[in-house]
Each structure stands twice: as C-alpha cells, then as structure tokens.
Amino acid sequence: MSTPTITGPSPSIWVAADAIDRARPRSRQRQLGASDTACERRAAYKFHGWEPTDHVISPASVLGTYTHEGLTTAARKEFGWLVEKKVADATVRGSIDIVQLDRVTARQLPRRLRPRVPADENTVEDIKTRTVYRWDETIRYGATAPELRQVMTYARLLNSGGFADVDGQRVLARLGPIRVERIRLRYICRDNGEEFVQEIPYDPDIAEEAVWWLQRVTETEHPEQARRDFLGPGIDAACDYCPFATACWGAPANGRPVQANLVHDNEDVAKHLADYVAAHRQWSEADKLKRFVRKSVDGTDAGRYGANRLDWSEEEKKEQRPDLRAMIEIFDTLGAPIPTVPDEDRMVKALVTAGLAVPMRTVVKRPSRRIGVSAVRE
Ligand code: SF4
Structure with missing residues (x-):
C-alpha cells in the first residue's frame, strides 16, 4: 500500500470553498437582486458597476450556501417543490429558494413538476440560516425588514410576470403570472439544526416599499x-x-478604526457626541429598567411566563488568596517569629522581602445568580 506524501502544512479547506463560491454566477452579477435590499450604499456600488475593493472569506456565509443547496435539493426530490427558480423585471432579478404551488396551478404543469403535496395557496419560501447567538431574536421577532423586502419582491415578481422565461424553466414561464398569497420564511440554526417557520400573507405594501427602496438606489449618480x-x-x-x-469607509489611518475617517472637523465631532449622548440616555433608561426587572423577579422560580422563559444560572467566582496555614509553616521552618495574631498582610510582605514565593490558595466566593430571559416558541 502506498503511503500518502505530505508536502507541507494542510491548506485551509475554506480557501477551496471560497474559490468555488466566488466562481458562482451570482457572485459576478451586477444587476440589482432582491437580496441586495439590505444596505443602500452597497446596492449603489453594485448598481454603478464598481469593482469590489475587499475580499474576506466568510465561512458562515459559505456554510449558509451549502445548507441552502442541501435543503432545497431535498425539498425538490422528496416534496416535489420547485426550487431555485428565477424571476425578474426591468429593475430587479431574483432566485426564489422554493415555490410550493397550489393544486389548481400545479394541474397546469406536466406531472413531473407538480408538488407531491400541493399548498392550499401558492407559497413563496425563503430559507435563512442563523447562528445560535441570533436564534432567540429570530424566534422573538421573525423576519427582519430587509428579509421581508427580499421575499415580498419575489412574490411581487411572480404575481406580475410569473417565472422568468429562461433555460431550465420555460414550461413554468408559460404559466404566466402566479397569484402568490403566502410567504414562508424558514430559519435553520447553523449550530444545532433547529428549525423555525414563519408564515405570513403576501403584503403588497412591503413589496411596494421594496420597489421604492430600489428606485432610490437607481436614482443616485x-x-x-x-x-x-x-x-x-x-x-x-x-x-x-x-x-x-x-x-x-476608506483605509484605516494611523492605526485608527475606519469610522474615524468620517470625522473632519469640530462640527463632525459635535454631531457624533450628540449621537453618543442620545444613545447613552436610551441605554441608561433601558439598563435601569432591566435592573428593576431583575430585582422584581428575584424570588421567582425558573419557568415559562407568557411569551418568555425565565432561567437562572449561577456563576462561581474563584480568586487566589495567600494561604495563611502554609505561610505559618514556612515561617516555622525559617525560625522567623510568627505574629501571635497572624497578620496576613505583614506575613506576605515579609515573604516578598525575603524573596520567597507567597503560597496561595483558591477561594470560592458565594456564587451570584444571573438572570436569563429567552423567547418561548408557541
Ligand atoms: S461597508 Fe458600507 S456598503 Fe458595505 S454594508 Fe457596510 S455600510 Fe453598507
């Protein structure tokens, strides 16, 4: 059996993953997409055709892509849902993760394209991945404003023009406009696979707001x-x-954070300080309220209360203190006088002066309870 040859340290696997990710068609697209509706400035760079200035490998986003691919493939094979379907109009394009057609619409398609279980109303689904750190916020508040703009844009494009007439989905394009009535956001926790599904009706107002949002970008010079x-x-x-x-933001100057590039004169400083004071005021009011709640529920057992779950965790605090008993033994060995009433501070000083190590012991302090409040799923 031949022995594998190791020619050097193993490269990071993310380098390979990143190269594949960068080669994807979507990474090179310049036309605005429904998913570009998070930061106006970033969308504007794209719209004006600027070349990217930065490249940072984001393992989290690559993992998100892999999760998407795996889950949408599974949904297509097992449920017969339509996945990764293109939609577009003159301003914006998009690739919808999942479309689950209702029975009436599905009947107009060849059998191979019909869902195994049709939806009761045409549904557009978007899959999002989240870290465990943002999971509580996801369950509590659901979709963010940019996520809603994105998925409502998909639904609007289907409602107005149907599936794009491009290779791989010509049969779907022949259906014409699809009346989408339901939006589904499926959140997957990247750390433990937990799943949270939010279903809401199609909201033409949010879709309209997204049109306006994109329009503002296209109006910039x-x-x-x-x-x-x-x-x-x-x-x-x-x-x-x-x-x-x-x-x-520009490059960092003199080792300072890039945000410092925004401050040019005293007027800029004054404006930032005013923001700081306003933010501090809000924070301090919120902090007072949190401390009030912490004290109010001090005698309450952990458990579910309304929409929230109360938990208590205890944190043991340990610290190193001079070990008096060991110090007495050292003094005894050295024949040094031991204070009749042992004086810890004097003994420490004497050992330090004599160049001897001060014996230490770990003291465990009474644990303090920490409050935890998390969202409860219905
Ligand atoms: S770096 Fe600028 S353009 Fe990019 S997301 Fe942040 S604010 Fe938007």
Whole structure:
C-alpha cells in the first residue's frame, strides 16, 4: 500500500470553498437582486458597476450556501417543490429558494413538476440560516425588514410576470403570472439544526416599499449619495464581510478604526457626541429598567411566563488568596517569629522581602445568580 506524501502544512479547506463560491454566477452579477435590499450604499456600488475593493472569506456565509443547496435539493426530490427558480423585471432579478404551488396551478404543469403535496395557496419560501447567538431574536421577532423586502419582491415578481422565461424553466414561464398569497420564511440554526417557520400573507405594501427602496438606489449618480445602513467594520458583521468596505469607509489611518475617517472637523465631532449622548440616555433608561426587572423577579422560580422563559444560572467566582496555614509553616521552618495574631498582610510582605514565593490558595466566593430571559416558541 502506498503511503500518502505530505508536502507541507494542510491548506485551509475554506480557501477551496471560497474559490468555488466566488466562481458562482451570482457572485459576478451586477444587476440589482432582491437580496441586495439590505444596505443602500452597497446596492449603489453594485448598481454603478464598481469593482469590489475587499475580499474576506466568510465561512458562515459559505456554510449558509451549502445548507441552502442541501435543503432545497431535498425539498425538490422528496416534496416535489420547485426550487431555485428565477424571476425578474426591468429593475430587479431574483432566485426564489422554493415555490410550493397550489393544486389548481400545479394541474397546469406536466406531472413531473407538480408538488407531491400541493399548498392550499401558492407559497413563496425563503430559507435563512442563523447562528445560535441570533436564534432567540429570530424566534422573538421573525423576519427582519430587509428579509421581508427580499421575499415580498419575489412574490411581487411572480404575481406580475410569473417565472422568468429562461433555460431550465420555460414550461413554468408559460404559466404566466402566479397569484402568490403566502410567504414562508424558514430559519435553520447553523449550530444545532433547529428549525423555525414563519408564515405570513403576501403584503403588497412591503413589496411596494421594496420597489421604492430600489428606485432610490437607481436614482443616485454616485454611490456616496446612498445611505450607509450599517455602522461599519468591527460593529456590524455586514460591513466586516462587505466587498465594498474600503470603498465605503476608506483605509484605516494611523492605526485608527475606519469610522474615524468620517470625522473632519469640530462640527463632525459635535454631531457624533450628540449621537453618543442620545444613545447613552436610551441605554441608561433601558439598563435601569432591566435592573428593576431583575430585582422584581428575584424570588421567582425558573419557568415559562407568557411569551418568555425565565432561567437562572449561577456563576462561581474563584480568586487566589495567600494561604495563611502554609505561610505559618514556612515561617516555622525559617525560625522567623510568627505574629501571635497572624497578620496576613505583614506575613506576605515579609515573604516578598525575603524573596520567597507567597503560597496561595483558591477561594470560592458565594456564587451570584444571573438572570436569563429567552423567547418561548408557541
Ligand atoms: S461597508 Fe457596510 S455600510 Fe458600507 S456598503 Fe458595505 S454594508 Fe453598507
């Protein structure tokens, strides 16, 4: 049996994953997509055809892509749902994760394209992955504003023009406009696979708001006229992995964070300080209220209360203290006088002066209880 040859340290597998991800057609597209409706400035760079200035490998987003591919393939094979279908109009394009047709619409298609279980109303589904850190917020608040704009845009495009007439879906395009009545957002936790499904009716107002949002981007003459919707690298993850981060914020100067590039004169400082004071006021009011609640429920057992779950966790605190008994033994061995009433501070000082190590012991302090409040799923 031949022995594999190791020619050097193993490269990170993310380098390969990233290369594949960058080669995908969507990574090269410049036309605005429904998923570009999160940051106005970023959409503007894309719309004006700027070349990306940054490239950061995002394992989280690559994992999200893999999860998407695996789950949509499974849904297509097992449920017969339509997956990764293209929609577009003159301004925006999109690729819908899943469309589950109702019985009446599905009957107009060849049998191979009909869902095994039709929906009771035509449904557009978008799959999102989340880390466990954002899971509580996901269950509590559901879809974010950009996520709603994205999925409502898909539904609007299907409602108005149907599936795009492109290779691989010509039969679907012949159906014409599809009346979509339901939106489904399926959240998958990347850390433990937990699943949370939010279903809501199609909302033409949000779809209209998304049209207006995109229109504002297309009306700019330069990306800098578009608003930054995030607070920059080191604060918002969207900026940490943004391909236009340097174009947007500039390079760090004198080792300072890039946000410092926005401050040019005293007027800028004054404006930022006013923001700081306003934010601090809100934070301090909120913090007072949290401390009030913490004290109010001090005698309450852990458990479910309305829409929330109360948990208590205890944190043991350990610290190193001089070990008096061991110090007495050292003093005894050295024949040094031991204070009749042992004086810890004096003994420590004497050992340090004599160049001897101060014996230490670990003291466990009474644990303090920490409150935890998390969302409860219905
Ligand atoms: S760096 Fe942040 S604010 Fe700037 S374009 Fe990118 S996402 Fe938007």
